Ligand SMILES: Nc1ncnc2c1ncn2[C@@H]1O[C@H](COP(=O)(O)OP(=O)(O)OP(=O)(O)O)[C@@H](O)[C@H]1O
């Protein structure tokens with residue numbers, strides 16, 4: 001039932017906008033190779049991208065762990081960045097602490113975490129200010145077809 | 147449905163990167179990447195003033211076949227290269243985003259484009 005079919009860890013370098021989105025793009029390719037439902041892939045890729053960009057924008061480094069089970073996909077984004085003071089507030093659409101130079105590049109609309117929530121079936125954020133953040137989300141695979 | 151080649155032709159767009167052949171029936175205009183991710187319909191043509199390399203990642207993620215950068219803002223070499231690699235059209239126009247959106251909206255409605 002809960003057999004792990006596939007797992008992979010993707011390292012993410014903070015501030016590396018040049019390669020921003022590469023981990024989620026690799027996740028997308030891995031899921032495609034596994035023949036996962038395209039809608040599930042799309043939702044996983046979008047949520048992964050937002051988690052990846054938050055690591056790039058707000059932290060020095062972090063990682064995405066992809067786990068594929070017969071009935072669901074789990075992505076765990078972990079960083080040792082500054083953490084989130086008030087997770088509930090951070091989840092609000094439009095809330096952002098992105099500095100001006102980041103906003104100039106088109107980030108900082110405060111829609112990243114809401115986008116994760118919208119695309120995931122389950123979302124859990126654990127954050128300890130000064131220590132880091134863990135964002136875990138799961139996306140169900142319909143009909144248990146992989 | 148209008149092909150990207152027709153759009154390039156009608157609007158006299160600059161081509162910074164050649165993408166895959168595609169036809170367009172919808173568009174999206176915006177500069178905030180997470181809003182584009184949340185709201186742009188997949189397969190849409192995207193009009194923006196952003197020209198940073200992350201626009202290509204966003205387009206790939208949303209299956210956006212073509213990006214038009216408004217107001218003659220030039221993308222860097224690496225952005226063009228990345229777009230080419232991803233098979234996404236990277237296009238440019240001197241028009242502002244409002245004017246571009248209006249022209250393309252008309253074209254998609256089957257109307258004529260004021261040049
Ligand atoms: N990994 C993280 N570490 C520290 N703070 C974070 C992290 N992820 C999110 N935050 C905080 O939560 C806020 C909201 O994040 P969210 O992704 O929703 O929006 P944003 O990144 O500000 O803008 P957008 O994602 O729309 O570009 C951020 O501005 C930041 O303060």
Ligand SMILES: [Mg+2]
Pocket residue numbers: 050053054108111112113180
């Ligand atoms: Mg974000």
